[in-house]
Every structure is written in C-alpha cells, then in structure tokens.
Amino acid sequence: MSRILATAGTEFRIALRNRWVAIAMVLMALFSLVLAAAGSAPTGGLGVDRLSVIVASLTSLAVYLVPLLALLMSFDAIAGELERGTLPLLLTYPVSRAEVLAGKLIAHLAVLALACAVGYGLAAAAALWADPAASAGLPAMLRLLATSVLLGATFIGIGYALSALSRRPSGAAGLAVGLWLGLVVLYDLGLLAAIVADNGGWFTVHGFPAALLANPADAFRLYNLSASEATAAAAGVGGAAATVPVWQSLTSILLWPVLALALAIAAFRKVIP
C-alpha cells in the first residue's frame, strides 16, 4: 500500500508540473460556468429546479469532456515511460505492475476529481446564488460528481491499456483520440442510424438499451438523466433513459472501471521493457 501511495504522490507531482492539474481545472470551470450562465433562463415551464437543469446540461458536457481529459492524462503512462527509458529500472524494483498502475490511477483520478469538483461546484454555486430553491438539485449534482469520477476511472484504465498496447506515445495518442471519437461520438450516431433503419423492430426494443448500457459513456448519461428525473430537459439519446431501469445503468457504471483496469493490467503485464 505504501508503494502505491508513493507512486500516486510522485505521479500527482508530475501532473502538477506538467500543468495537467491547472489545464483540467480551468477547462472544467470554464465550460461549467458557460453552461450555468446558459441555464439561467427562467425554468418555470419545466417544473424542475434550476440546479437539476444545470446537472442535465453538465451531464451532456461531462460525457465528452471527462473521457477526453481521462484519455489525455493516461495515454502516456506506459508508452512515455518506455520512450524515456525509465521503465526497465522501475520494473526491477520490488513493486508489482498492478501496484504501479494503481498508483498512477489514484493520481490521475485525483486530478480529474479535483477538476470536476471545481467545475461543478462553480456551476452549483451560481445556481444556488440565483435561486435558493435550487438546493433540491444537490443530490443530483453529487451523483453527477461521483459518476464522473467512475467514468474517468474507466477511460483512464482504457488509456493505460492503449498505452501499454501501442508502446509509443504517438501511437497511444492516436489510439486514444480514435477511441474517444468512436465511443463518445460515433457510437451514438451509429445507434441512431440503426434505430431509424430498424423502424421500431427488435433492435429498438431490446438491442438499443443493451447497446447503451455496454458503452460506459452512454451508461453514464442514462444514469444521470434518469436518476435526476431531468429527462425532460435533455434530448436525443437521453430520451431513452426512461426505458432503462436505474440499477442497470448504475451497474454498468460500476463494472466498467473494474473491467478497464483489469484490461490495463493485463496489457501492462505483456510489456517487455
């Protein structure tokens, strides 16, 4: 455990020096404030409090931004050590590869959690300041924060796996961008196209919800939208949230980080320095 914490401490320090901490926090804060400002229009017609509306739009933002930040922080983790030549020495220390990854994960996750907390916190503060009744949306906000961290853990784990598989930072970066585009952008477009083509058949009823649950980003969106009952404020894929039970999307959100990390450890074990 002390070895994991030592690794986490060193990695966090490196993230600070590389300005990742600052970049992630500024990015999240900026986008959250923009959304908070945009969401400050009167909401009376919807019958929900102001914060719940902001949580719904933050969810749509986080679904893009959190995986992106997670992949950007993690793609270099193993490929970078290989390229710098620091990996052979590290692997002669009495520390297991799983411990090395666990340490890096804690550090990278801390950076991400910090950025989300700052961004969401600012948005929440703005909403509460404008409308004290918005405190009804606080549980939704906390759920969003917790699941953002889990979503981040998933993509950080996937980033480590890509980093170990490609062995070169440039290759890992390419894979990470491709994966982000695929899972976060193209996946949903593909599903929509399939639904249109299916025209209310088997896929729309059974295949579609399963496909949403299989994608960590979609599961994250489903959970936050259905749990906060702010579905009305969201459009597109979010509309499907009503048909999927909350426990299913929550299970997907909880399983994915474990799976991603297991994948990363398996890929790292195959690396010969």
Place this chain on the structure above:
Amino acid sequence: MTSTLKISALTKRFAEVAALTEVSLTVAAGERVALLGHNGAGKSTMMKIILGLIPATAGQVEVCGAAPGSAGARRQVAYLPENAAFHPALTGLEQMRHYLSLRGESPSKAMELLEQVGLGPAARRRIGTYSKGMRQRVGLAQTLIGTPRLLVLDEPTSGLDPVSRRDFYALLDGLAARGASILLSSHALTEVEARTDRILILSKGRMVAEGSLADLRRRADLPVMLHVTPRPGAGEAVAAALPGAEPRADGLVLSCGQGEKLAMLARIAALGDLVADLDVAPPSLEDLYSHFSKRDGQ
C-alpha cells in the same frame, strides 16, 4: 560459500540474432566481477535476463536463491541500466525519495544518498536540468538503497569524470567488503583491471575467457615486451648480442614468451655496461582482451 548469482548454459535469441550462447558463470558473495566485450557482445542482454526484464531462451538463472524477476530476487538486487533515465520534471531528491519508498525504506535517507554521490548541491533541481554525469550519479545513488546482495551495473562509469570514477570504485570496495556481489560491464579496461576480482570476456554472445587477471595472463601466454636502451655508441654491439631484436628510434624491442623471460633478462644483464636501461612491459589488459575476443571472433 553460497553464490549470489548462478547462471548455467544461458542462451538468448532475438529472432535471427543469437545474443547469448551457452553462457555459464557464478558470482560469490563479496566478489566484484567485470563483464567485458565488444559492442553488441551481449552484456546488457545478460544483465536484463538476470533482472528478469527479458526472458531467457534456454538455460538456468538463479539470483539470490530465487528466480530472476521474482519478488524475492527484486528485493535483493539493485540495477543501474545502461542509459539511466528519470522523469525530467522531478528533482533528484524527489526521485530518490520515490525509489526509497518503493524499497520500503524511509524517504528521509534521500539526501544522504545523494550526498554520497556528490549530488547534494543539485538535489533540489529538476533532473531535466542535470548533465549526463549527474544523471548517471542519480542512477548510482539509487543502487545504494537498502542493503542489496547483488548489484548489476551496466557501464556504471560511462559519463563520469576521472575523480568521480575513483570515488565510484571506492564506493564499490565498501559494498564488496560488506558482502555484496557486484557484476559490472565496462569498456574502460584500465580501471576494471585494478578494481575487480574477476574478469569475464564475452564475444558474440559466447564466454571466451573467465578468471582473475593473473589467470588470464597465464592462459593467454602473450609475449612480454622488453625495451632495451643501449649506451651511446654501443647500439651495434647490443644488436649483435641480441638477435631478433627490433631496432627502434630510442633502442631495441624484444618480445619473448613468459617462460623465456628470466633467461632473456639474464642475457641482457650479461651485456653489462653496454646497456643503459631496460623496461619490461607485461601484456596489458587491452592485449589480453583482443587476444581472447579475437580467438573466436572475426
């Protein structure tokens, strides 16, 4: 005495390259062993196998009674890679504290270790700003963590200035006296000559010679060079008395086998006044090295 490192019939192939072929050796506690060989001879490959970084193709390796790369072996072995690299954003002190924690030692010993390799004043600067020799010293400092039973050092003195090299070998003497075994590779033959107990020569992945310097001298049986300086005007007479001597600008050079050395010296001494000076040059480590690496080589 139990040996710290035991290797038998070790073979390593990379696709079509035979990096190591049937190499066997043992290193005892407290022994300092130098691994010599041309570029690409397989020195670094052998070290990486000992550390468990790459798998062997065939043969057995036992490190401190454990399998290479096992948790038990890693606890007792320290390694200096051939081009020691560290994260440029960390300071020497932070990097050393990290390594101490990984070995379960107190991070507060970091400064002391850095001072031991002369990095005290630069300890709080980022490694990215260090010179090559300074990075090499961070690498050395991390091998001193804890009490390793075996140190595997790949070209430890590359990039070090002459004074630091001397200090480095003094450090090694201390470690060996405490019972640690040391396996180091080097291209600097003269320093290895004076500061190690045993020499191994690899050539194209094969062990072509192994033993103490005296052993190797005896086995190679290279000629001894005798440099005779005649008195002014006596050149002709000395040359006539020593057939086979090669005239040089400043005297005559004779080469003779180890066995004939004393007889030859007696003959030269018998010339008495005709000879002004005499130098005897035993074969150098360079000569031994090229003798052994050529035998099986090109």
